[in-house]
Amino acid sequence: MNGRHIAVIGAGAWGTALACAAARTGARVTLWMRTPVPGGVRELPRLPGIQLPDAVTVTGVFPTHADVVLLVVPVQTARSVSVALEGVLAPGVPVVTCCKGLEQATSLLPLTVLAETMPDRPTAVLSGPNFAIEIAKDLPAAATLASTDLTLAKHLTSILNSSSFRLYASNDVAGVQLAGAAKNVVAIGAGIVIGAGLGENGRAALITRAVAEIARLAEALGGRAATLAGLSGVGDLILTCTGRGSRNYSLGIEFGEGRPLSEILASRTTVAEGVLTAPALVALAQKMGVHVPILETITHLLSEKLTLEEARTLLLDRPPTLE
Numbered sequence: 001m002n003g004r005h006i007a008v009i010g011a012g013a014w015g016t017a018l019a020c021a022a023a024r025t026g027a028r029v030t031l032w033m034r035t036p037v038p039g040g041v042r043e044l045p046r047l048p049g050i051q052l053p054d055a056v057t058v059t060g061v062f063p064t065h066a067d068v069v070l071l072v073v074p075v076q077t078a079r080s081v082s083v084a085l086e087g088v089l090a091p092g093v094p095v096v097t098c099c100k101g102l103e104q105a106t107s108l109l110p111l112t113v114l115a116e117t118m119p120d121r122p123t124a125v126l127s128g129p130n131f132a133i134e135i136a137k138d139l140p141a142a143a144t145l146a147s148t149d150l151t152l153a154k155h156l157t158s159i160l161n162s163s164s165f166r167l168y169a170s171n172d173v174a175g176v177q178l179a180g181a182a183k184n185v186v187a188i189g190a191g192i193v194i195g196a197g198l199g200e201n202g203r204a205a206l207i208t209r210a211v212a213e214i215a216r217l218a219e220a221l222g223g224r225a226a227t228l229a230g231l232s233g234v235g236d237l238i239l240t241c242t243g244r245g246s247r248n249y250s251l252g253i254e255f256g257e258g259r260p261l262s263e264i265l266a267s268r269t270t271v272a273e274g275v276l277t278a279p280a281l282v283a284l285a286q287k288m289g290v291h292v293p294i295l296e297t298i299t300h301l302l303s304e305k306l307t308l309e310e311a312r313t314l315l316l317d318r319p320p321t322l323e
């Protein structure tokens, strides 16, 4: 062990996988679980077949100290969990949000929520093309770690990087967070295209033009369009809009096949962040005056304000324009 302590808050699929990745850096790891199993757990239901490394201790108590804390809960719970965590965590311990989405009630990105709940704390975001099960199995992957403080981002990449999980530092927190949030909405749209039998050309067009929308919105929020070409942008879109392991993409496929959203959600125990992020994203775009017809159409499909035929007409029967 290297003497470091990494704490992970949230023992869903991604928190569990990140605890495994953190243990591979040589650190001691604590994994906070909302309802710990009496007697402890080594194998977790979210990632069947994965054994937690010995370096990981599962606990129901928030950490008071660590070299870094990873916040890995559904984005809609980030506010309440971070308030509770702030109550016990020592000042100065950096918190990295690993959530992908917008808070539904406020349309805020996760780091903006943390700026309200942990105003004096150093913070960062981790985002990239990372299916939890593959990270847990130690398959090769990469992600971006962004903070407004680039020195902190570089320091955190040096703590969390390993020979199978390669991290790149960035200071574009708006671009990285927005890309991670929006890709879940686009993945639902891509799934709808495939589920409805509209073809792979249509899916590629939808993804590519959605990138243009997200880049415009990222710039309006002070981010960089170039970030969309990176791991948190195109990287995660490639994974999530084509990989059947994506919960958002598979939800889109089922919806495109004609299954009602309420029925799909009732059949699942894991989070598909795109569903609640979609309306928040459109509200944010409207507030910023950014035109996002594809994101809007996906949102209206999910809320049944549009039929598939109407959505198709709306997107394709527009006058041609410059790319």
Ligand SMILES: NC(=O)C1=CN([C@@H]2O[C@H](COP(=O)(O)OP(=O)(O)OC[C@H]3O[C@@H](n4cnc5c(N)ncnc54)[C@H](O)[C@@H]3O)[C@@H](O)[C@H]2O)C=CC1
Pocket (backbone or CB within 6 Å): 010, 011, 012, 013, 014, 015, 034, 046, 072, 073, 074, 075, 077, 080, 081, 098, 099, 100, 101, 130, 131, 132, 133, 269, 270, 271, 273
């Ligand atoms: N699963 C994946 O491959 C990846 C997920 N993410 C992101 O990580 C975040 C978490 O996703 P997963 O771990 O996959 O979700 P999950 O659905 O597997 O697990 C969610 C976890 O949060 C806990 N939780 C729910 N409500 C809570 C509350 N009020 N307070 C405390 N804990 C609560 C649940 O008990 C569960 O352990 C999401 O924002 C997701 O987009 C990011 C990258 C990869």
Ligand SMILES: O=C(CO)COP(=O)(O)O
Pocket (backbone or CB within 6 Å): 100, 128, 129, 130, 131, 132, 184, 187, 236, 239, 240, 245, 246, 247, 248, 249, 271, 272, 273
């Ligand atoms: O964020 C992810 C991969 O990078 C996981 O995607 P889903 O939440 O759609 O499964």
